[in-house]
Amino acid sequence: MTxxxxxxxxxxxxxxxxxxxxxxxxxxxxHLERLRPHAARLVLVSNSPMDAxxxxxxxxxxxxxxxxxxxxxxxxxxxxxLAKENVxxxxxxxxxNSSIVGPxxxxxxxxxxxxxxxxxxxxxxxxxxxxxHLQSFFxxxxxxxxxxxxxxxxxxxxxxxxxxxxxxxxxxxxxxxxFIKAGFSFDSYMKNPVxxxxxxIVDVERLNGLVRFPWDINRVGRTIRDHKAxxxxxxxxxxxxxxxxxxxxxxxxxxxxxxxxGVEYPWDQLPLQM
Numbered sequence: 001m002t003x004x005x006x007x008x009x010x011x012x013x014x015x016x017x018x019x020x021x022x023x024x025x026x027x028x029x030x031h032l033e034r035l036r037p038h039a040a041r042l043v044l045v046s047n048s049p050m051d052a053x054x055x056x057x058x059x060x061x062x063x064x065x066x067x068x069x070x071x072x073x074x075x076x077x078x079x080x081x082l083a084k085e086n087v088x089x090x091x092x093x094x095x096x097n098s099s100i101v102g103p104x105x106x107x108x109x110x111x112x113x114x115x116x117x118x119x120x121x122x123x124x125x126x127x128x129x130x131x132x133h134l135q136s137f138f139x140x141x142x143x144x145x146x147x148x149x150x151x152x153x154x155x156x157x158x159x160x161x162x163x164x165x166x167x168x169x170x171x172x173x174x175x176x177x178x179f180i181k182a183g184f185s186f187d188s189y190m191k192n193p194v195x196x197x198x199x200x201i202v203d204v205e206r207l208n209g210l211v212r213f214p215w216d217i218n219r220v221g222r223t224i225r226d227h228k229a230x231x232x233x234x235x236x237x238x239x240x241x242x243x244x245x246x247x248x249x250x251x252x253x254x255x256x257x258x259x260x261x262g263v264e265y266p267w268d269q270l271p272l273q274m
Contacts, residue, residue: 010091011111013039016077017098018047018070024054026269027101027240032061038108039063040090045077072160074099074136075171079158087146096138101270102237104263110189110236111140119187120145121179124235125223126188130169133176134186135223138237150182190235228252231260243272 013035017028028044036042042062047070050058058065068080074097087093092115103110114122121141123134145151154175161167176186203212223230223239224247231238242251258267 010040010089011038011094012041012043012085012087012090012092013094013096014043014045014078014081015096015098016045016047016074018073019050019054019098020048022049022051022054024050024058025098026271028098029057029061030266030269031096031098031100031102032058034103034107035094035096036061038111039094041085043081043085045081047071047073047077071162072158073162073164073167075158075167076160079155082155087151088143090146091143093141093146094139095136095141097136099240100137100237101240101243102265104231104238104260104265105234105236107236114140114187114189115142117187118185120184122187122189124189124237126186126190126192127222128192129221131173131177133173134188136172136175137239139175145179145184148182148184150179150184154178190230190233224250228257228260231257231263243270 015028015032015035017025019025019028032042032044041064043064043066044058044062045066045068046058047068050065050067055065055067066081068077072079074095078095082093094111110124119142121134121139123136123140124138125135127133127135141151158171161170180186223235223237224242227235227238227242227250238257239247241247243254254267254272257263258265
């Protein structure tokens with residue numbers, strides 16, 4: 001993949017990971033390698049131990065590797081790294097995690113487009129599921145926001161919540177609301193489909209079962225349910241849970257994803273069951 005280093009060089013990038021095998025999963029290594037040209041400082045924070053080989057491999061890519069106990073998911077991991085960083089040194093800060101596979105397209109132009117826009121913070125996907133918010137697997141923030149009292153106030157109240165849904169409801173949904181309330185603007189790389197394109201046939205949980213009927217795709221887990229169409233539209237990632245987790249039953253065939261025009265990714269390096 002040809003992805004020239006970004007001209008916007010003063011950028012801090014922090015990737016939070018968890019690996020039950022105490023290593024550096026191939027999709028995380030590839031992600032780090034593809035972020036490296038666009039980060040003046042690249043930090044990996046692991047919520048799981050890392051064996052010596054994985055730690056050395058990560059250290060060859062990143063400027064720093066931090067290991068912490070597995071409490072608080074990605075938000076607590078980002079909090080702990082940010083507490084040690086002088087964010088005022090950077091023109092922008094990007095937070096991402098190991099829940100996504102990619103990028104499938106050069107990520108530099110994506111970052112440049114969002115940073116050249118007028119928003120104070122941005123993400124790749126704007127979701128209306130459970131309330132309007134940016135999905136937290138890839139977030140960018142301008143310097144003027146990270147130097148604000150609103151920034152310090154948000155991260156100072158992040159606790160080590162161990163329930164995933166508590167983290168999502170409190171911090172993923174809460175982050176967008178918090179910064180909007182403080183007067184900051186946001187944008188997303190993938191634009192929400194508008195009516196009638198937004199209406200898709202989806203499975204919705206009703207009465208202890210699944211019912212199929214037309215529904216606004218913006219109000220469900222779009223990155224899961226509409227993943228192939230999103231990648232075809234230029235979305236550079238795939239949720240890892242579609243390959244190895246709870247959403248495997250929803251994935252399009254991996255070969256169909258490989259064959260999407262423009263996608264360039266070393267699929268052979270992943271532990272896939274074809």
